[in-house]
Amino acid sequence: MxxxxxxxxxxxxxxxxxxxxxxxxxxxxxxxxxxxxxxxxxxxxxxxxxxxxxxxxxxxxxxxxxxxxxxxxxxxxGHLGSLSALGREYLAGDVLPFRPEQGARYLVSAVRRGHEEARFSLVSAYLRANGLTNRYAGRREARLWLDGVIQADDSLALAERPPAPEPRREG
The missing domain is CATH 1.25.40 (Serine Threonine Protein Phosphatase 5, Tetratricopeptide repeat)
Structure with missing residues (x-):
């Protein structure tokens, strides 16, 4: 065939x-x-x-x-694996030029369409602060940041610290 x-x-x-x-x-x-x-x-x-x-x-x-x-x-x-691959390569800057904003946009686009590997790559990039403005790299913050990015309409909020969760109030 x-x-x-x-x-x-x-x-x-x-x-x-x-x-x-x-x-x-x-x-x-x-x-x-x-x-x-x-x-x-x-x-x-x-x-x-x-x-x-x-x-x-x-x-x-x-x-x-x-x-x-x-x-x-x-x-x-619309091939999600290609979006994810381009995003990872632009964030790494080893083969393609180092363009973190463009890389993040590719990854966010793939994540919004359900590509889990892209989600992992985006959180990993945030945790490494690989070219993304980030003074608060931590797993919890990365997840909050990513959730905010995915829920946002068009803004990536790459340079902003995610909002801190409100303290729990004891009853």
Missing amino acids: ADRGHAVAARELGQALLEGPAPFRDIVRGRDYLELAVEAGDLYAQGALGRMLLSDDSGLVPDVPRAHRLLSAAAEA
Whole structure:
């Protein structure tokens, strides 16, 4: 099926060949199948290939400009994993330029749509104060801040300390 252009089959086979156990790994064929799926418009394949092209961990030769194009196109089309990957990369600043505000926006967008890995990445970034203005890094504050961000209409409140919870009054 993958040879006849079925995008999902091509993506699954490509990922299996790239990420599977060593005896079955075939980087060239895996990349080729992912490319078929990308050409057929498969968003998951765009995201997967984009992530793999960011580093040489997958065995593919890194191609950061192409990775960015693939991830951006998939993110724009609504692929949550690509939103999350772009957010993490912009916050890390290792492969893509360090742009914490943009990274946080990508992650918040993914979180608002239910991507839990993006939620974890956003809280982790807040706790590390990785480029986000933050003098009060702590788990409780990070959760309050994140809950406030997710509930806000359009503002990210990245530079603000989350409101302190009101003290409990004993009865």
